[in-house]
Structures are given as structure tokens and as C-alpha cells.
Amino acid sequence: MNRFAHKLTEQSIALRRGRPEILQVNVGKLCNLTCAHCHVNAGPKRKEIMTRETVDRIIDWLAKTELPTVDLTGGAPEMIPDFRYFIERVKELQPSRHVIDRCNLTILIEDGYHDLPRFLAGKQVEIIASMPCYSSENVNAQRGEGVFEGSIAALQLLNSLGYGIDPMLPLHLVYNPVGEFLPSPQRELEADYKRELQKHFGIVFNRLYTIANLPIGRFAAYLRHHNRLDEYMQLLVESFNPATIEGLMCRNTISVGWRGEVYDCDFNQQLGMQWNNPDRSEMFLWEVDPHSVENREIMTGDHCFGCTAGAGSTCGGAIV
Numbered sequence: 426m427n428r429f430a431h432k433l434t435e436q437s438i439a440l441r442r443g444r445p446e447i448l449q450v451n452v453g454k455l456c457n458l459t460c461a462h463c464h465v466n467a468g469p470k471r472k473e474i475m476t477r478e479t480v481d482r483i484i485d486w487l488a489k490t491e492l493p494t495v496d497l498t499g500g501a502p503e504m505i506p507d508f509r510y511f512i513e514r515v516k517e518l519q520p521s522r523h524v525i526d527r528c529n530l531t532i533l534i535e536d537g538y539h540d541l542p543r544f545l546a547g548k549q550v551e552i553i554a555s556m557p558c559y560s561s562e563n564v565n566a567q568r569g570e571g572v573f574e575g576s577i578a579a580l581q582l583l584n585s586l587g588y589g590i591d592p593m594l595p596l597h598l599v600y601n602p603v604g605e606f607l608p609s610p611q612r613e614l615e616a617d618y619k620r621e622l623q624k625h626f627g628i629v630f631n632r633l634y635t636i637a638n639l640p641i642g643r644f645a646a647y648l649r650h651h652n653r654l655d656e657y658m659q660l661l662v663e664s665f666n667p668a669t670i671e672g673l674m675c676r677n678t679i680s681v682g683w684r685g686e687v688y689d690c691d692f693n694q695q696l697g698m699q700w701n702n703p704d705r706s707e708m709f710l711w712e713v714d715p716h717s718v719e720n721r722e723i724m725t726g727d728h729c730f731g732c733t734a735g736a737g738s739t740c741g742g743a744i745v
């Protein structure tokens with residue numbers, strides 16, 4: 426039994442799925458950036474991307490459900506050849522579904538992507554964009570030289586299309602700490618971001634989501650290299666907050682990988698903690714009976730302490 430499962434047992438907490446509401450699809454590991462904290466180990470040389478055949482199989486499955494939200498992530502999801510095709514097909518479904526693009530911002534100003542923001546606005550795709558700080562120094566340190574300036578230009582472009590202003594075009598930012606500490610209170614940080622981005626760059630946005638760094642992928646390698654992994658794990662374990670359990674994203678989200686395989690969340694996906702069929706073969710989304718998901722047991726590991734520390738952490742920010 427891992428330490429997290431042990432903690433749940435100790436506190437008589439059963440972690441099981443509720444009704445699925447979000448299909449989060451990780452379309453691949455290809456990205457234009459190579460951020461220091463990346464839990465996906467994404468980068469420009471990664472070859473793992475979703476094929477059209479897999480996109481079609483996911484859409485066919487989705488059509489048989491009423492899951493209201495499709496959340497596209499990566500890598501930089503915009504870089505797969507069928508990104509627009511995916512969104513167009515989701516939008517054609519009845520009932521219509523809400524689509525989220527988890528965007529690193531800089532991709533929107535790369536050559537070959539200049540008409541993408543207009544496409545996203547036309548399809549009313551919600552944008553959740555990574556922005557680890559409102560100061561250039563911190564962003565460039567974590568994400569690479571010039572990323573801050575590119576992100577600012579992309580945010581200004583999105584504002585000019587109505588993002589963050591028109592209620593049909595939500596624009597949310599994501600903060601994650603630049604080191605091995607927990608995020609500051611979300612509401613206070615959001616006020617700081619709003620003030621600073623407005624004052625210096627005339628940028629507006631809707632919500633700021635604070636997300637903790639989970640000790641996996643490139644961030645775990647960084648901590649290990651600096652001999653700080655145990656210390657960070659200790660901080661997460663000591664900050665366990667049972668009030669976060671109800672709001673964990675693994676309770677309402679189904680996570681799908683670039684081959685169509687299924688997991689409880691994107692973190693479990695990066696750790697290869699895949700759902701299995703009764704014969705122990707790997708399970709793909711098109712093999713999942715949507716009615717059998719509710720009440721399913723969630724696969725956990727020590728990394729789960731990253732989601733339950735302090736105010737908690739999900740793809741939609743703090744939990745409590």
C-alpha cells in the first residue's frame with residue numbers, strides 16, 4: 426500500500442469516482458517549449474501524438490455519452506495535425522460540448538499558428554493558459570528565455586479577440602510555483618496578477634488557477650538532482666488536507682492518452698497507471714462503459730499528496 430492510500434485508510438476515507446463530467450484528452454507530448462517543471466517531459470522532439478483514427482474513435486465514444494466538457498491538453502495540444510479537426514468534430518456533436526484548450530500561450534505566436542486564436546474564438550473554445558508569474562524573470566527561468574514576452578504578446582492578442590472580456594470567451598491563467606513550495610492563496614495571487622498585468626500590459630483575464638507541482642516527470646528529476654525530493658514529499662505529506670478529497674479532479678475527470686488509453690488523471694497517465702480490462706489487458710476509451718465509471722476505485726500513489734496539500738490542487742485550481 427502506498428503512503429497516500431495508507432493515509433486515506435488511517436482517516437477512514439474511501440476515494441472513489443463520482444459522475445464523470447470532463448473528458449481530458451492528452452493528445453501528445455509534442456511541445457514548442459521544454460519547461461523545467463513539466464510533468465509530461467514534453468518538448469519539440471517528442472514524437473508521441475494522437476492520430477486521426479484515434480481522434481475519430483474518441484469522438485464516436487463521446488457521441489454515445491452526455492459528458493459536457495472536453496479538455497484538450499498535451500504537450501502543446503495545438504501542435505498535433507488534427508487539433509482543429511478534433512474541435513470541429515466535438516462541436517458538431519448533439520448535445521453540443523464545451524471545449525477547453527490548455528495552452529502555453531507562446532504557441533499562438535509561432536509561425537504557422539497565426540490564425541489559430543481566431544479559430545479558437547470562432548468555436549468558443551475556453552482557454553486555460555500557463556503563466557507561472559507576472560514577472561519576466563520567474564517565467565523565463567521556469568519556461569525558457571523569451572517565453573514571458575511571447576506570453577504577453579499572446580495574451581494581448583487574445584484580449585483583442587474578446588478573450589477575457591466576452592463571457593463566451595473565457596480566459597483563465599494557471600500559476601504553478603517556480604520551486605519546491607506550495608502555491609500562495611489563489612484569491613490573493615489572482616488579485617496581484619490582475620493588478621500587475623493590467624497596469625503594465627493592459628491585459629485582462631477571468632480567473633487565476635493555482636496548481637501545485639507534483640513530484641513526477643522533469644520536476645521530480647530536478648528535485649532528485651538537487652537532493653530535495655524527500656524534503657518536498659515531506660512538505661506535501663505534512664500538508665495533507667482531508668477537506669480536498671471531495672474536489673479532487675480524479676473524481677469527475679476521465680483522462681485519455683494519445684493512444685486512447687485511459688487513466689484516473691493526467692498525473693497517473695505520466696506514471697503509466699493505466700486502467701485495465703478484467704483480463705488485465707490495457708483498456709482504451711472505446712472499451713469503457715460510461716455507466717460503469719461512477720463509483721470506480723481510483724488508483725493512487727505517493728504523488729497524490731500533491732493534490733491534497735494545503736488548499737488542494739486540480740486542473741481548475743485550488744479546491745478549498
Ligand code: SF4
Pocket residue numbers: 456457458459460462463464465466467468499500501529555
Ligand atoms: S509544461 Fe506545458 S508548455 Fe511546458 S514543456 Fe510541458 S507541456 Fe510544454
Ligand code: SF4
Pocket residue numbers: 673674675676689690691692693723724725726728729730732733
Ligand atoms: S494524482 Fe491527484 S488527481 Fe490523480 S489520482 Fe492522485 S489525487 Fe487523484
